[in-house]
Amino acid sequence: MNKLIASVILFSAVALSAKAQTDFAQTPKGARYRIITHGNGAKIKQDDIITFQFTVKTDKDSVLESSYQAGRPAQTKVRPSQNVMDLMEVFPQLSVKDSALIRIPADSLFAKQEDRRPPFFPKGSFLNFVVKIERVQTLNEVIAENNAAMAKMRGNDSTSRLKYIADNKLAPKTTTTGLQYVVTRASAGRKPMAGDSVWVNYTGKLLNGTVFDTSVEPVAKTSGVYQAGRKYEPIALAVGMGQVIPGWDEGLQLLNEGSKATFIIPYKLAYGERGTPDGSIPPFSSLVFDVEVVKVKPMNKAVAKTAKPATKKVVRKAPVKKKVTHK
Known part of the structure; x- marks a missing residue:
């Protein structure tokens, strides 16, 4: 009886693990992602400017970087992906107010530089991004907003x-x-x-x-x-x-x-x-x-x-930080 229960538990664990893997979509460059919450807005497009919060963790939940800790969200222009780390394959799959878990295989990051692999990224591990899209704007909207802020x-x-x-x-x-x-x-x-x-x-x-x-x-x-x-x-x-x-x-x-x-x-x-x-x-x-x-x-x-006192017009130059000279 005990062996039967153990077998059922083992089978359930394997099934859950397999389902967890299939919950993730995969991009051509190898990033895996899963949308956690849906904002139900229009999908992000190329050249959109997105503002987003993020946390970067290891598989053991050690935080490596966080916009929350920095006190300000990140902002970037969506462009064609150059490498798996830039997340540009995933952003067009999201919309405003979406949050997602994005997993980047550590092996792809250190494929040609194993000597630089830190111990907290063993083979088979992932770099995990949790992102939340706060705003999606066109470039013209961002420029207008920045101009208004500067005028203020x-x-x-x-x-x-x-x-x-x-x-x-x-x-x-x-x-x-x-x-x-x-x-x-x-x-x-x-x-x-x-x-x-x-x-x-x-x-x-x-x-x-x-x-x-x-x-x-x-x-x-x-x-x-x-x-x-x-x-x-x-x-x-x-x-x-x-x-x-x-x-x-x-x-x-x-x-x-x-x-x-x-x-x-x-x-x-x-x-x-x-x-x-x-x-x-x-x-x-x-x-x-x-x-x-x-x-x-x-x-x-x-x-x-x-010489007479200078009266010629002062030529404006770019501001230069005042240098302190010590004797």
Whole structure:
């Protein structure tokens, strides 16, 4: 009797295993997939832009990568498949709000590079993707959406800049490029020309008051941006030569040696639509810099004797991250 029960259990297990295998469809390149939930929408087409969440696991459910952990979904354009890993054979089988399990044979990934096969992908194992299609759009729809989002960010930045000026009761001068500045300590010293060397103390802030960089040690400590081992002193640069963001190149040529000022720099003259790679300055961010021109050194003696203050139009260049030079 016990042998009969054991035989029935074994037969059932084999049958279930066989059914689990047949539940998967297989693509020409060898990817296996099974739709878990159906969104009942139109199938994804070539050139559609899809936004999707995903989790990548081993056969033992160890998570290798996840859009949920990253905090943002993935987005890609559907195109002809180049290899089994790009999932482009499977996406056209899905529709918006579908979720699916996609299994990629590990053997196909390491067929010609066995020496690179990690131990968690033994022979016969799979790389498992669980994907959920969140949005399906045409390229034109994505472009229109991005343009609207950028227009909103531009508007928000402009509004925030005006609010900052009003809240701080400033009356800045505005140049033709949009740079705004207030001289907080006047001086009769020499104005730098393009090519002159200047030494500048500075504190850089976002419009919300967050300090992201400074050359002044007490400010760094009170603002929480202090870096042990850094020399806090005026930075040296050649003004008007593209070594710093355009707002600095223009603004420093408006000041005299010994003067102090506050620059309110629009994003176009700062770090543009992308911000900084480290995220300390977000996209479309106007910046506030409190600066002091400590010293001006003419490019050469001949220029120092004959030159007049620079009046030529500033040529806009792509934003360049301000480089800190330490002595």
